[in-house]
Amino acid sequence: MKRQVLVILAFLLIISCESKVNYEKPENLIPRDTMIDLIYEMHLAVGTSNLRNKNSEKDRNYMSLVYEKYGIDSTRFAISNIYYTSQAVEYEEMFEEIERRLEALHEKYENERDSAINASKRRDRMPADSLKRIEEIEY
Secondary structure (H helix, E strand, O other): HHHHHHHHHHHHHHHHHHOOOOOOOOOOOHHHHHHHHHHHHHHHHHHHHOOOOOOOOOEEEEEOHHHHHOOOOHHHHHHHHHEEEEHEEEEEEHHHHHHHHHOOOOOHHHHHEEEEEEHHHHHHOHHHHEEEHHHHHHH
């Protein structure tokens, strides 16, 4: 009997711990489509922070440029993000769209890289006289 009471209490405790917090829609909520664009570009900004830019700068934080592009600040983003995280299904759909975009971008650059590698290999396999003809045509 004592064991059954403990099991029931544990079950009730687990059920009561489930988060059902729904935040009110903030006054200056970033629209859903803009939020998707914003988070997508934030992922790109974070991903490129370790690459050297045209000025040979590395480890640059590009997040401020993303905020500037959308005319928002980090506080407005944080408030909107908290609201969207409380809408779990919608937030998951947003991230699925972001993931699709990132995968499409990755595939695009991967295809371009493969094309460049294949073109280089074809050029390396050409006979010397073919290379001379190409050079004469190009210049």
